[in-house]
Amino acid sequence: MxxxxxxxxxxxxxxxxxxxxxxxxxxxxxxxxxxxxxxxxxxxxxxxxxxxxxxxxxxxxxxxxxxxxxxxxxxxxxxxxxxxxxxxxxxxxxxxxxxxxxxxxxxxxxxxxxxxxxxxxxxxxxxxxxxxxxxxxxxxxxxxxxxxxxxxxxxxxxxxxxxxxxxxxxxxxxxxxxxxxxxxxxxxxxxxxxxxxxxxxxxxxxxxxxxxxxxxQSNELTQEQLVDIGILTGVDFFPGIEGVGAKTAYKLIKSHHSIDSLMNNNIEIRKKPISESLNMDMVNQVRNIFLKPEIDPNIPPLKWKKPNQDKIFEILCEKHNFNKERVTTALNRLKKKAGSTQRTLGDFF
DNA sequence: CTTCGGGA
DNA sequence: TCCCGAAGG
CATH class of the missing domain: 3.40.50.1010 (5'-nuclease)
Known part of the structure; x- marks a missing residue:
């Protein structure tokens, strides 16, 4: 995974x-x-x-x-x-x-x-x-x-x-x-x-x-190449090529620049032509998942509110037998901070 | 994982 | 007070 x-x-x-x-x-x-x-x-x-x-x-x-x-x-x-x-x-x-x-x-x-x-x-x-x-x-x-x-x-x-x-x-x-x-x-x-x-x-x-x-920057890769490396080693949407890990995939992409080029030259990977493991149709589908992902662009206002104490007790203590004293202790810590808007301190990064 | 509590 | 094993649900 x-x-x-x-x-x-x-x-x-x-x-x-x-x-x-x-x-x-x-x-x-x-x-x-x-x-x-x-x-x-x-x-x-x-x-x-x-x-x-x-x-x-x-x-x-x-x-x-x-x-x-x-x-x-x-x-x-x-x-x-x-x-x-x-x-x-x-x-x-x-x-x-x-x-x-x-x-x-x-x-x-x-x-x-x-x-x-x-x-x-x-x-x-x-x-x-x-x-x-x-x-x-x-x-x-x-x-x-x-x-x-x-x-x-x-x-x-x-x-x-x-x-x-x-x-x-x-x-x-x-x-x-x-x-x-x-x-x-x-x-x-x-x-x-x-x-x-x-x-x-x-x-x-x-x-x-x-x-x-x-x-x-340090690997001298583009985002597209990073995705190609992922595809060769395996992601949730494609199992990758057997026996190919990040290092092998990296070398392949560095020397050939893209999966397209690996395919065009039908490079052999572990004694097997790459065309037996991949087809560009699938590769492009997986590339799209990463490069043009299905997302919801409408983000509702993000709000950090005070905790709903009753609801928390209901779920944890009444429904699931959490110890009420322990929950109260932790909840008090949360109440102290929650809802307060803290300013960003420093600029470490 | 995170908290709790008892012994060093 | 710190540390570590045990409990938590």
Whole structure:
């Protein structure tokens, strides 16, 4: 999931802090964030947090506490939700569905055999975001007083548009797809940057910032070429060419300038003529998704309001059994900041 | 992931 | 007060 162009952006990653984002609006990819919470927020046995009726609540817990942290740091989040998927994404969606089904099966098998760690790992990959969860998340975000933008199709495309048009300063996402959609800036790891455990060792996860212009400049690429590299390595709308990663794709595009040229010369990639893997019709369709994305150009006024306390208690405590004292403590932090219009401080960037 | 709380 | 393991739902 997501375009794999890490080697191309590695050099241009800049580690920042929350202070560097004070007063800035960040268009957060909501689906990306919700899936992250579902995969990560889990009990010791690997199962997600659930209310008494067995409904998953990990995403609400994540949304609540993280959004409060962001707002408390004088950053203005905007949650951008995916619309209907592009038809070319269906294959990828089906692929993910299969992975989820398989993971669910393996999780149950591991549970039956008492292999807890294994079960926990498969549990992570089996999490699903249902339409009910999406709808409730939207209600909940609104109750927190945070604006929501509904994308026509891809949330990353809409979020990229918000940044291009200066409605927001950066896209917040773990994926690099927004860069292919032309987002001038992307912020990753928008969380309390501390340490996280990866197989008994702890790694530092830094808040980082990427500039599209700098990435294109340092790699001497055009936006069109970056998209072509994405197509060769694989994106949500096209699987790419087997065995071709970012580095290979980069070399191919640098030496031939475009996929058209690779096709015209019918270049061999891993002992196979490229024409067996690609056709220009498909390539142009995928290029269009990134270069001329389906977005909603009409952006309603973005407003950060005071939280609707009753609604938050209703969703979290009454409906989903969150501890009222904990929620109150966090809510008080939110109330202190929300609705106040902070001026942009400094000009770090 | 984020918060909480108890021991150093 | 800091740190780290456990809990949260």
């Amino acid at each position: 997501g375009v794999k162009i890490t080697p191309l952006v590695q050099e241009e990653k800049k580690i920042i802090t929350f202070e560097n984002l004070v007063g800035k609006k960040i268009a957060i990819d909501a689906f990306n964030t919700l899936y992250q919470f579902l995969a990560i927020i889990r009990g010791v046995d690997g199962s997600p947090l659930k209310d008494y009726s067995g409904e998953v609540t990990s995403h609400l817990s994540g949304l609540f506490y993280r959004t409060i942290n962001i707002v408390e740091k004088d950053i203005q989040p905007i949650f951008v939700f995916d619309g209907l998927p592009n038809p070319l994404k269906m294959e990828e969606i089906e692929r993910r569905r299969t992975i989820r089904k398989d993971a669910t099966k393996r999780m149950h098998e591991a549970q039956d055999l008492g292999r807890e760690e294994e079960a926990a790992n498969f549990a992570q990959a089996s999490s699903k975001l249902t339409s009910e969860m999406i709808a409730e998340s939207k209600d909940f975000i609104k109750a927190m007083g945070i604006p929501i933008i509904q994308a026509k199709q891809d949330g990353e495309a809409q979020a990229a548009y918000l940044v291009k048009q200066n409605y927001a300063w950066a896209v917040g996402s773990q994926d690099y797809d927004a860069l292919l959609f032309g987002a001038p800036r992307v912020v990753r790891n928008l969380s309390q940057n501390r340490t996280k455990k990866v197989k008994s060792t702890t790694v530092k996860v830094d808040l980082e910032w990427l500039s599209l212009a700098k990435i294109l």
